[in-house]
Amino acid sequence: MTQVKLPDPEQLALRILRGERAAVASGLNLLDNKLAEARSRSARLLASLSGEHWLDAGHLIGITGPPGAGKSSLVSALIRAWRSSGRSVAVLAVDPSSRPELGGGALLGDRIRIKNSSHDEGLFIRSLANRNQLGGVATEVWPMSWLLLTCFDIVVIETVGVGQTEIDIAEIGDTVCYVAQPASGDTIQYLKSGIIEIPDIFAVNKSDLGAAARKTAAEIARSASRQDRRADWDYPVCLVSAAMSTGIEQFRDHFDRHRSFLTNAGLLGKLRARHQSAWVVRLLKEEFGTFGLELAGGRTAVAERLSKGVLNQFEEYERLRKQILSRFMSVSRPSSPTKKEHPDEQAIV
């Protein structure tokens, strides 16, 4: 095959934990890499990075909402607020516009909208194309966000919320914020139909547009109240304007408040452990199909097994992978399934 140079994962982990930007970048590249060798190194990297901090460090925030609602502009405004209080920020911007089914690549345009012009080493932005044909957050986003959590105070994931994707973001972030477009019925429709799980924070952006924004905020507040919600969290609906920089301080405070809420209620660690298991299950399913998952004992059993090894999901993942692979061999021999070892090929046998 190729002589692609891949970094030594254990070394890399040390450098990442020291917060070296070059190592962070190289770690993200590794996690994004689909070569079989890279996959196993990724698992080693994650294993070396994992530890207690993974359950309580930093704050992982998901920002979602319809195209053009102003997610990037709001993230940019939040970054200004966070950076001025000295907190470091990493952003994973998942590009909505890529259409892999059309054969083309992607233009990753969010960066320019998030970044202000000044140079800042306390801010790290990685844009990702949404390479998944069906929409939704690319699986790489999960481990990438965990890597970033080991060395940034705040990690933000921006994704476009259409249809199914909100569910994904809810399975990743500690705090999920939905940015709504004024005078668009989408949000309310989704809420009513239950397509979106209720986000922890609602923002109605473009409050500078006046009445339309206020009306939308009021409608959301009404519809959201009919959903199932946690009794002890208030699900704030904020009126903000990224353009005029109004309401940003309170908006930011809600994120802090939500994180405190999660820690105080003892939910943060549990939430993260659950998200990590969900990712492992999803990855195994992507790689080996439902059938593969069955070979490892089925989704529930796998999830259960993972929930026990809270601190090291990734070693567990590697073990499960090997287990499935060896079962595959015995099930389907002699038709040389090893050829399918390239995990990218989604061996749904």
Next chain:
Amino acid sequence: MISSRKKRDQPWLMRTYSGHSSARASNALYRTNLAKGQTGLSVAFDLPTQTGYDADHPLARGEVGKVGVPISHIGDMDQLFDQIPLDQMNTSMTINATAAWLLSLYIGLAQRRGIDPRKLSGTTQNDIIKEYLSRGTYIYPPGPSMRLIADTINYTVRHVPKWNPTNICSYHLQEAGATPVQELAYALCTAMAVLDTVKASGEIEVAAFPQVVERISFFVNAGMRFVEECCKLRAFGEMWDELTATRYQVDDPKLRRFRYGVQVNSLGLTEPQPENNVQRIVLEMLAVVLSRRARARAIQLPAWNEAMGLPRPWDQQWALRMQQVMAFETDLLEYEDILDGSPVIAAKVADLIEGAKKEIEKVEEQGGIIAAIESGYIKRELVGSHMHRLRAIESGDLQIIGVNCFQETAESPLTGGTDGAIMKIDPAAERGQIERLQAHRKSRNDADVRAALQGLADAAKTGENIMPSSIRCALAGVSTGEWGDTLRAVFGEFRPPTGIDIAIDSRQVLGQKDLVAELRERVADTGSALGRPLKLLVGKPGLDGHSNGAEQVAVKARDVGFEVVYDGIRLTPQQIAQAAEEEGVHLVGLSILSGSHMELAGAVLRELHARDLGNLPVIAGGIIPPEDAERLKALGVRAVYTPKDFNLNAIMVDMVDVIRECNGLQRLGPRP
């Protein structure tokens, strides 16, 4: 037969767009140009002056005195017009975001020389709107930019009545790929936005408003399709007449005349067989002089070596002589309009008007030109049009002699010289300018400067007209960077949409599906071999605003399967290196047309090195003379592309190979 001279029309103003190195060197050039029969001046400023930075600002590094003259304060302005009587000269300044400032320096200088500003005549380009769409020397957000335009109009109408405070530009739109219809539509939308803003400011009495309308002039382009271009100018005249009569109730038809200056199309001027550009330029000029009722008031022409680099005095002289031959040797100026009454011309004009009206309606529906710029709509339309033009050249549908056909050529004696047949700016010019600026800062009265800047900041905040306080700044010895920064602090800065996010599925691939399909395969296969899809960063370092190349490379790369990061123009080498690191790209492609490629590419390589990315391949494109291309490669740049590499598909093939080679994979070579 030689006709009697007295019946001839006056020729248009003849100018040469020029300026370089320093105020002193440019002054010498202007005086020789005037001696050669040039009848007006057209000042080219350097990029730091155009973007409101002092010569010693980090962003100015490598750009001072390069593509124009650096003007840092009133002393420079004085030097620039040394022995040139301001009250007798017609001076055009290509200045936009800092137009109010340069005009203040000019007025301040006149006052210092005891000349009544009412006698000054000339033009400040001052169309900041098209800067967001094409020209790239914007600073402030659209709101404050509109206000700066309105302030200069309100001021000059009362105090410098012979001045053209703004030149609404469609020229630059065509240079960014616009079709004639787009040129008509967007320029007229801009004019409406400007007039509406002036009207809303309430500074002008209703009765005096027609005078404001009369002061609005235009700066237009003319390309190779000269019949259509001539019709476009007639269309402009008709539409302006109608618009000013109906929307602004200007009753006097004289005040409704469409007054315009021209620079002819340069986008189509070629690097291969550059002598052919002479024919092109002459034919393009024909479009703007042929029809008497739609004739240009002022013309400046590019030079034959346009696509190679900056013109030398001799190259500019040649361009001036083209105008003189047209005006003085031909019988053109002896007739009434020779196109009136032609049904073919009338039909074409009607056609253009209809198209433009439709597009104007579209923009108005979106809330006007500012909204359509902020949303990215217009920029996307322009990028789309330019893409179609390039694809037509690639496919051969649009023939460009010497480029995609008739490429064979004898050796040219024109390009044989030792100077590369272009103007080279002495790198010492920057140092000289910085030294003079620093000496100037020491020599002025600091208290006056502080008070003047405070006055400027106050005016910016309260909404008071910006001109009086700017003129006070000029007289106090304030510098260009200080003026720019004071307003930055009040107005903030702005980065417009890049327009490259045109929908992939709305574009036909020109019946060349096979080509693109094969390329996509190469890109995809190489990505799989490396483990992740190929990711490209297109970077525009420095103050250079030429975005066409970067945009088209980005759009094409996306089309063939790259994941593309492009953050727009005017980034520092540090920002580009940081983006390359954060984004984990496989290749960095720099686009540099300002002539600062040696400094800027070198700086990007150093920044990458400092980030452990010494092995990340970097390529560069733009206006890069052959010997500089070699020097860049010696620095570590893997490949260099210039306008002769018109085939973007071939560039893509090459880019994939550069990535392959740097990652230990075999090159795939040119397509069979």
